[in-house]
Amino acid sequence: MRPRTAAAVLAGKAAGSASRLLRLGGGTAIAGLVAERVDPSLVRTLASGIPSGSVIISATNGKTTTAAMLAAAAREAGLRPLANASGSNMMRGVAAALVIEAGVSGSLRDSEDRLGIFEVDEAVLPYAVEALQPRAVVLGNLF
Numbered sequence: 001m002r003p004r005t006a007a008a009v010l011a012g013k014a015a016g017s018a019s020r021l022l023r024l025g026g027g028t029a030i031a032g033l034v035a036e037r038v039d040p041s042l043v044r045t046l047a048s049g050i051p052s053g054s055v056i057i058s059a060t061n062g063k064t065t066t067a068a069m070l071a072a073a074a075r076e077a078g079l080r081p082l083a084n085a086s087g088s089n090m091m092r093g094v095a096a097a098l099v100i101e102a103g104v105s106g107s108l109r110d111s112e113d114r115l116g117i118f119e120v121d122e123a124v125l126p127y128a129v130e131a132l133q134p135r136a137v138v139l140g141n142l143f
Contacts, residue, residue: 005046006106008039012099028086032096043091043131046098047116049108052079054116054132056125059140063089063119066138074115082108083117091127094118 012035016027024030035042047054057066064087071081084097097118103109120128122142129137 002039002045002106004039005042006104008035008042009046009099009102009106010104011035011038012096013104016096016099026086028084028096028100029088029090029092030096031099032088032092032094035099036092036095043095043098044133045106046102046108047132049111050082050114050116051112052115053135054118055136055138056128056132056134057117057119057138057140058122058125058128058142060122060143062140066140067117067119070138071117074117078113079115080110080113081117082114084119089119089121089124091120091124091131094120094128094132 012031015034016031019025019027019030055070057063067083071083074081082097082101084093086093088096101108118132
């Protein structure tokens with residue numbers, strides 16, 4: 001893995017831990033924000049390590065419910081969903097979900113049976129599609 005990606009993962013993990021330790025939040029958004037600043041291609045790099053690929057879900061309403069249903073179906077199929085379940089549906093939330101699942105080497109841990117399931121705000125959909133290169137995009141109601 002690239003040294004810059006490994007540094008981004010470590011910086012993101014540290015920022016998330018500090019945020020939780022100082023009781024400034026759950027540490028999910030800040031972890032992704034810091035990691036993306038260190039390595040702007042972090043999402044693309046880490047997402048490429050998900051063998052089953054990724055699915056993006058975007059809508060004005062219903063993203064979380066749809067993502068939860070898809071994750072349940074994936075688990076029934078023997079896959080382990082990797083998702084931004086914290087509700088941070090901007091690119092920093094996607095980055096944070098990937099950072100959380102990455103090892104200190106900067107690559108995803110135990111990724112052989114993973115499926116990325118990312119809910120994203122419709123405003124960042126084009127960026128998410130570019131970075132994640134998903135196998136499928138699920139669009140709900142868009143206002």
